[in-house]
Amino acid sequence: MQKFIFLSIFVLVFTLSCKDKKNYSFENNLIPKPLELNFNNGELEVKDNIYLVFTDNSVDAQRVQNFVKNFLGSVYNVSVVSEKQKDGTNIFFKIAGEGDNESYTLNIDKNGVELVSPAYNGLFLGFQTLRQLFPAELEAGEKPETVNLPYVSIKDSPRFKYRGMHMDVCRHFFGVENVKTYIDMLVMHKFNTLHMHLTDDQGWRIEIKAFPNLSTISSTRRGTVIKQNWGEYDEIPVSGMFTQDQIREIVKYAEDRFITIIPEIEMPGHALAALAAYPELGCTGGPYEVSRTWGVFDDVFCAGNEKTFEFFEKVIDEVVELFPNSPYIHVGGDECPKVRWKECPKCQQRIKDENLANEEELQSYFITRMEKYINSKGKRIIGWDEILEGGLAPDATVMSWRGTEGAVAAAKLGHDAILCPGSHCYFDHYQSEDKENEPLAICCYTSTEKVYSWEPIPDSIPVEQHKHFLGVQANLWAEYIKEFSHLQYMAFPRMTALSEVAWCTERDPDYAQFKKRLQVMFKRYDKAGYNYAKHELE
The missing domain is CATH 3.20.20.80 (Glycosidases)
Known part of the structure; x- marks a missing residue:
């Protein structure tokens, strides 16, 4: 009996450990690599209905909305709303903070996805990071059976303007x-x-x-x-x-x-x-x-x-x-x-x-x-x-x-x-x-x-x-x-x-390490229909 309990605990711990490793493996996939990145335990299941939560409808806001809708809209039901919705996945776009207009933070947890930046070009750049957390199939307008995004906290800004x-x-x-x-x-x-x-x-x-x-x-x-x-x-x-x-x-x-x-x-x-x-x-x-x-x-x-x-x-x-x-x-x-x-x-x-x-x-x-x-x-x-x-x-x-x-x-x-x-x-x-x-x-x-x-x-x-x-x-x-x-x-x-x-x-x-991340990016190029030199393929 004790052996059975011990074995059960071992299997549970091993399973959770593997799940954590799956989350952490996302770090190597991001190009360019974010300034600060921390993965947390858990995943957000992306629902068929995706809500883009914006607090204004300025010209720059519409630019971000249109790009995100075009990218996600081929496989999801995407709507722009002004407040959180209960029947889907919420992506919050918030203008807040000071500093570089191209800086952003990206947080994913049980409440959804939150992008924050001092300006809309920062939110746009932040979405390019979020884009890489989605499967490469979306580049071709293909919908995977399920999509789980890792719980993550990212703080990022560019070196050069x-x-x-x-x-x-x-x-x-x-x-x-x-x-x-x-x-x-x-x-x-x-x-x-x-x-x-x-x-x-x-x-x-x-x-x-x-x-x-x-x-x-x-x-x-x-x-x-x-x-x-x-x-x-x-x-x-x-x-x-x-x-x-x-x-x-x-x-x-x-x-x-x-x-x-x-x-x-x-x-x-x-x-x-x-x-x-x-x-x-x-x-x-x-x-x-x-x-x-x-x-x-x-x-x-x-x-x-x-x-x-x-x-x-x-x-x-x-x-x-x-x-x-x-x-x-x-x-x-x-x-x-x-x-x-x-x-x-x-x-x-x-x-x-x-x-x-x-x-x-x-x-x-x-x-x-x-x-x-x-x-x-x-x-x-x-x-x-x-x-x-x-x-x-x-x-x-x-x-x-x-x-x-x-x-x-x-x-x-x-x-x-x-x-x-x-x-x-x-x-x-x-x-x-x-x-x-x-x-x-x-x-x-x-x-x-x-x-x-x-x-x-x-x-x-x-x-x-x-x-x-x-x-x-x-x-x-x-x-x-x-x-x-x-x-x-x-x-x-x-x-x-x-x-x-x-x-x-x-x-x-x-x-x-960069070459390892590059292998994942190549899959994205394939789906996007981009030609590339393949000398770096492992």
């Missing part, structure tokens, strides 16, 4: 639905910024009504270099352009998901597509052609020609109206050879008239002049780290891609910086060392582990300058990316790793 991904639609064009899906990918991983590269030598991708030739000429090239061979072309036209209505549609889609889109209008380099349509804006007058190859070209916008500035001012007038919620306009500023300027009478006269020392200072003049105009429209500028050369415009933010040196230099000058060094944040690099069996890429090999292990702020930076390091971004250039599925492949799972770098104040130094 700028968490960005870049999308190149110039080298190859990706349409509205692709951009929306890309935004969805950002949302899942708590990124908050999409940098859209809209103009380059190989294509101008945004309608500007003041300059219709940008739509009819600059948006199409007559062919593309074959693989990485210089001189052989496929003679297949590549075209594409977003109408202004399409831009508004994309911007609204992003805004409804608390994503800011920063448009990039390249100046004064990477100009061939625009010059093909308006050759008078170049130093030689052309003729010019929308480029069929990649690289850096000598023909750039003429800095001595007043028509160049009139052109950009009119372009900016339309761009700021299309992206009303972006605090920035990205002006490029990178890879601008000075060959034409050295030979151009107008540029040399500009150098003389403005008492400039050389062509580097002429570029600084160009960027500073455009910054003043952009500032007059209520926006600030971001530029690649080349804008440091010749003198930095007064209020410019530096996007440091040639290592972290540009960001360090900007911070020392009291300027803000965003880190995206090519060594860790260029996702157009190969996904494995076995390049023969990988899709064509620009060069190099950047592993997911390398991205995960990256510490953005160098140890040498004084603490008082840390405030100038706004955050991090990965760049996904599309020279060799023709299909959106290929773009997803190049993004995932390096983008997943970067989400931890961007969000987590402290990361688990053991990559194996």
